[in-house]
Amino acid sequence: xxxxxxxxxxxxxxxxxxxxxxxxxxxxxxxxxxxxxxxxxxxxxxxxxxxxxxxxxxxxxxxxxxxxxxxxxxxxxxxxxxxxxxxxxxxxxxxxxxxxxxxxxxxxxxxxxxxxxxxxxxxxxxxxxxxxxxxxxxxxxxxxxxxxxxxxxxxxxxxxxxxxxxxxxxxxxxxxxxxxxxxxxxxxxxxxxxxxxxxxxxxxxxxxxxxxxxxxxxxxxxxxxxxxxxxxxxxxxxxxxxxxxxxxxxxxxxxxxxxxxxxxxxxxxxxxxxxxxxxxxxxxxxxxxxxxxxxxxxxxxxxxxxxxxxxxxxxxxxxxxxxxxxxxxxxxxxxxxxxxxxx
Ligand code: HEC
Ligand code: HEC
Numbered sequence: 001x002x003x004x005x006x007x008x009x010x011x012x013x014x015x016x017x018x019x020x021x022x023x024x025x026x027x028x029x030x031x032x033x034x035x036x037x038x039x040x041x042x043x044x045x046x047x048x049x050x051x052x053x054x055x056x057x058x059x060x061x062x063x064x065x066x067x068x069x070x071x072x073x074x075x076x077x078x079x080x081x082x083x084x085x086x087x088x089x090x091x092x093x094x095x096x097x098x099x100x101x102x103x104x105x106x107x108x109x110x111x112x113x114x115x116x117x118x119x120x121x122x123x124x125x126x127x128x129x130x131x132x133x134x135x136x137x138x139x140x141x142x143x144x145x146x147x148x149x150x151x152x153x154x155x156x157x158x159x160x161x162x163x164x165x166x167x168x169x170x171x172x173x174x175x176x177x178x179x180x181x182x183x184x185x186x187x188x189x190x191x192x193x194x195x196x197x198x199x200x201x202x203x204x205x206x207x208x209x210x211x212x213x214x215x216x217x218x219x220x221x222x223x224x225x226x227x228x229x230x231x232x233x234x235x236x237x238x239x240x241x242x243x244x245x246x247x248x249x250x251x252x253x254x255x256x257x258x259x260x261x262x263x264x265x266x267x268x269x270x271x272x273x274x275x276x277x278x279x280x281x282x283x284x285x286x287x288x289x290x291x292x293x294x295x296x297x298x299x300x301x302x303x304x305x306x307x308x309x310x311x312x313x314x315x316x317x318x319x320x321x322x323x324x325x326x327x328x329x330x331x332x333x334x335x336x337x338x339x340x341x342x343x
Contacts, residue, residue: 019225020215023196026188026226027110035124035176037183041161045181048174050325052332053147054131056138057082062130062178064088064335065102068321071271072105072185077279081136087336096135099242101279106268109183112231116261116277119251123179141171148174153329181322187267190317192310193226203314210310213303217295222263228315229265236261237290238280245278267315284308 031037048054049062065079066072067088075090079102084094100116108114108123120126130136131144148154148169158169161177192211194202203211214220224230233248236259248257261277274280275287288307292299299307325334 018200019196020212021220021225024226026193029109029183029186031180031183032122032124035180037180038161040157041177041180042184044157044161045177045179046322047157047325047328048178049181050334051328051330052335053328053330054137054139054144055082056134058332059335060084060137061335062137063324064092065098065130065136066105068324069271071268073102073272075273077101077274079136081133082138089336098133098135099245100277101274104265104268104272105182105185106187107185107227107229107265109186110227111229111262113233113262116264117248117251118231118233118262123182124175127175127178141174145169145171145174147330151329157329184320184322186320187317188226189319190267190315192314193317195314196226204309206306206309207314208310210303210306210308211314213299213307214310217292217297219291219295223266227265228267230263232263233257233260234263235259235294236277237287237294238276238278242278247277266311268317270312270316284312 035041049066052058052061052064054061060082065074065081065088067074070089074088074092076092078097078100080092080094080097083096084092086092103116108126112118112121114120114123114126115129120129128141131139131141148158155167155169158173158177159167162173165173191202191207220228222230222232222234236247246258248260248262249255251257269275269284273284274282275284281287281290285304285308288311289299289304292307328334
């Protein structure tokens with residue numbers, strides 16, 4: 001087990017006596033050939049991610065719905081984009097809501113299908129969706145790139161980030177910079193990771209018992225370690241909201257995919273409430289109980305407490321959380337990522 005710590009990225013599959021499943025190495029982060037990750041590109045992407053220049057009302061940025069303190073979600077059942085009022089997070093109000101709950105961006109880099117229905121397959125493809133969606137940002141990459149060409153500070157940053165390309169900021173460069181930034185949002189250093197790497201004290205007794213319950217209930221079939229997610233689609237866990245949401249079937253047209261959703265990650269859940277594709281379940285306890293019931297099992301109070309301890313402590317890691325941007329080159333105020341306004 002200790003050898004695994006040193007060779008984490010390329011470890012071979014091991015059977016650990018201490019975990020109820022085979023320990024697999026964390027999936028590699030694969031960069032597309034035309035978008036290698038560089039520090040200057042990631043920094044440009046970070047600024048664009050925080051810049052409300054991307055929105056029709058110049059008030060909404062990616063960070064509005066994917067804020068650091070919300071585990072790169074926003075604390076709302078469904079998000080509120082352009083036309084809304086107030087900071088990101090639970091204080092935000094507005095006339096239009098997105099159809100679904102904002103997904104965490106943690107580990108989006110390893111996801112084969114992005115969005116709850118898997119409709120985008122790469123981060124580069126994905127960026128265009130929130131930009132085009134009139135309820136989210138509503139401005140195309142072309143429109144934003146045209147504005148950016150008039151902002152000297154951005155022009156210099158684009159030239160640094162794409163030194164081998166003609167220096168004019170293009171829509172394609174904008175998309176690649178944001179994707180490069182997203183690709184750095186990796187969580188693989190949680191107490192669980194330290195535990196399987198040999199640090200036996202990384203998980204509390206309660207969390208270890210919870211890990212046992214997690215395995216016994218078959219949760220890893222879908223929320224498969226080490227990422228605690230999978231490229232599988234499974235039936236919705238709620239039946240209340242959005243009856244017109246056909247889930248995966250909207251992408252495949254296949255009746256068998258009706259109301260099926262991608263298995264979400266269970267890493268860094270502590271900050272991402274409310275839960276499920278429609279944000280219909282407010283607390284982690286409640287969603288865990290619901291998931292167990294769906295597997296035909298009611299949990300004792302102790303089992304529930306232990307399981308939540310495992311998820312809440314064992315799978316939480318913000319080691320590589322990027323800094324919030326304080327200023328952006330457009331000069332527009334950066335949307336708050338939802339610091340609760342003291343009353
Ligand atoms: C108004 C809120 C809002 C804004 C603004 C927004 N998003 Fe999202 N984002 C969402 C919602 C809601 C989802 C889930 C939508 C779905 O699955 O159908 C989502 C999903 C995603 C996903 C998929 C994650 C996964 O694991 O499947 C990524 C990546 C993402 N957004 C990145 C961005 C980026 C980059 C920007 C800025 C260009 C952005 N978002 C702007 C609300 C927003
Ligand atoms: C058959 C695959 C499958 C199994 C087994 C499974 N889940 Fe899930 N889980 C899902 C899917 C799909 C969702 C999203 C459902 C939705 O949005 O309606 C989900 C959602 C969740 C969520 C909410 C995550 C979020 O970000 O909203 C939690 C927590 C969760 N599952 C925990 C568990 C636990 C604990 C177990 C074991 C008792 C378990 N799951 C077993 C497929 C599965």
